[in-house]
Amino acid sequence: MPSLNTGSPMEGTERSQKGRVTVYTVTGCPHCRQAKSRLSELGLQVHEVDMNQHAELWPQVKQLTGRSTVPQIFFNSIHVGGNDDLQTMVPEKLENLVHLVREEPVPPNSPPLPEEAHLEGAGNQDGEIMCERDEFADMMAEFKQCGAIGSHRKGLKVYGNSFKGAQLVDWLQREKGLDRSKAFETSKILMDRKFFNSVQRKGEFEESNALFRLLEHDPHSALNAREMATCSPLQASELSEILRNMMLKLYSDYLSADGKSVDYKAMSRSPSFEQYCELAVQLQRVDLQALSREEKLAFFINIYNALVIHGNLRLGSPKNMWQRYRFFNYVSYLIGGEVFTLQDIENGVLRGNKKGVAQLLKPFSKSDPRLQVALADAEPLIHFALNCGARGCPPIKTYTPKDIDVQLQIAAEAFLENDDGCRVDGDKGEVKLSQIFKWYKGDFGDTDEKVLNWILNHMSDSPKKSSLQALLKAAGLKVSYMPYDWSTNSKD
Structure with a gap:
């Protein structure tokens, strides 16, 4: 068999392919983009399955892979792993897999694909929504x-x-x-x-x-103000899902081929971004008071994640501690008649009006009308929905009220699967955790032992979980916290 010669310019030449490379992804996932780029360099045709649109397949994929993150890559029925596994694979093994899918047809036990009906009925990604002009x-x-x-x-x-x-x-x-x-x-x-x-x-x-x-004349610098919302009030959850999917599509369109940078300047000039901004204005008049707990979780997680990107587009990525403090306390949307900053959404609404990092006071006073929207109690799982794991993304990036608790559990499993979230060293008797568990320790338990037990209860079955179970039974367990990576992915 001829060598792949991984540095060769001929590497990307497409050849006939009898088998199938299946990649389970989500839109806007940089690790998925890196994996697809590498496969393209190898001249392989890729069958991509967006798990954000086809969540019904996730239980099967997780059972096959034992993983809670994307991308997950299969050569015919052989599971390769995630992006890191692909990028670091020894050339000989990779060469054999490429030969396999070029020469061997897809076997009956190949990984699952969406049914045709699901493909045709995939969710709205383009922001098309019926706007009935308000009678007033x-x-x-x-x-x-x-x-x-x-x-x-x-x-x-x-x-x-x-x-x-x-x-x-x-x-x-x-x-x-x-x-x-x-x-x-x-x-x-x-x-x-x-x-x-x-x-x-x-x-x-x-x-x-x-x-x-x-x-529209609110003096606060909300990013969706300065224009009147003229549609009849839209369903909050539906609007947040559409906005989130639009922003993910935009992000993906301007994500570099290697998945390492985003061209925010070009993105901000896109007609699709103008369309997003027009639709975001309609957040001004959504009804928040009637939302259930599940609807609040899905709505505010989706809006927070979209608002972070919108803030980067308008203000640029924060580069230091002061800029980050200002960013999270300044970047905001006008929602349901009230202004919500990123801090207000995370700590005021999703954490049940608890003080955030470096905050002296609770976000909402007793007389603040936004307090009526806050969750009754802090939801610890939101910390993993508001972030993307450094070596793999959760398989869901837009949240829905119907399955929100399951979706949040999946996000937690994906975060804890990554070494950036939790590292367990059985030989040294040491556990290293993300700074998130230190900053928001009260959400997970007041002691290291309670935090570790919370983590254990939210991990998927894996060798890491077994190792943590063993350490918790032993004496002298050491807990430390890893530095947080604040680096940005903005293209200079």
Whole structure:
């Protein structure tokens, strides 16, 4: 058999292939991109299965591989492993596998593929969503031009881009022919539908000198403000899934072939990004109060992950501690009439209004309307959904309310499978953990022993889990925390 000669420029020449290389991936996974690039260099045709769209296959794939991460790579029915396994494979073994799929047809026990019906019905990735124009949108657009909006004083403070409640009622009477009572009720409806807020964040509309401000004029620098949301309020969970998938597709389109960098500058000029921004405006008026725990988890995890990328596009990647602090406390969306920064989403909502790293106070005060949206208790598993493992990604990157708890468990297994999340050295009696377990120790237990038992209970069956079980029964176990990798993947 001729040598692959792994440094040869002929390596990428495509040849006939009787068998199949199957790669289980997710959109936007850099490790998946690296693996596909390497396979392409070898001149192999790849059958890619996006697990974010075909989660129904994951139990079978996990049973075959014993892994909780993607990519997972098969040459016919032979499981190669993940990206690291492919990249470090000895040339002779790789040569044999390439020969196998070129010369041998796919055997009956090959890994599973999606059924045709699933392929045809794959989820919406392009942001196509029915926008029914809100019946009050034109009315608010007219009011915006009537001259009532301007600077108004309240006590010693002047509020720009504001209007008095009485001004709106007067305008509805004069321009829309409503009697005073109907004009007042219509004003309340407009506020309930989140076209505007009280400048002092009071809960109800008042016909008086009370001041109000259109959401698009909110002075906070939310990345989806400065434009009116004109669609009838959309279902929060559906909107967050579409936005997340759009951002993942964008990210993937501008991810380098080696999976190591993202061209954020080019991405920010993309027409697809403009489409994303237009749709993100509709977050302004979604109804958060009616969300169940499962819907809140899926919605806010999806939005957080999309917002991080949006923040990188608009502000650039934070390079030092101060920039990171500012990034997570500044980058925000206007959601359901309120501003949520990344810190607000993680610590205020998903961790049940607990102090974050270096925070002196809880994110939401008792009078803060956002407190009504916070989970009753911190959900530790969110820490693994808000991050991607350094050597492999969770097989799910967009979360859905229906299966959220299972999806979060899978994300935890994927994180703990990676040495960047947890390393167990049985010979030295030592466990090294990600800084996440130190920063948020209270979410996992107050002692090292409780944290390790939590980790044990959320690991998939593996030699690492068996080794950790043995160490927990022994005396003198040492626990330490690994440095956190803050490096960015922005293309200079």
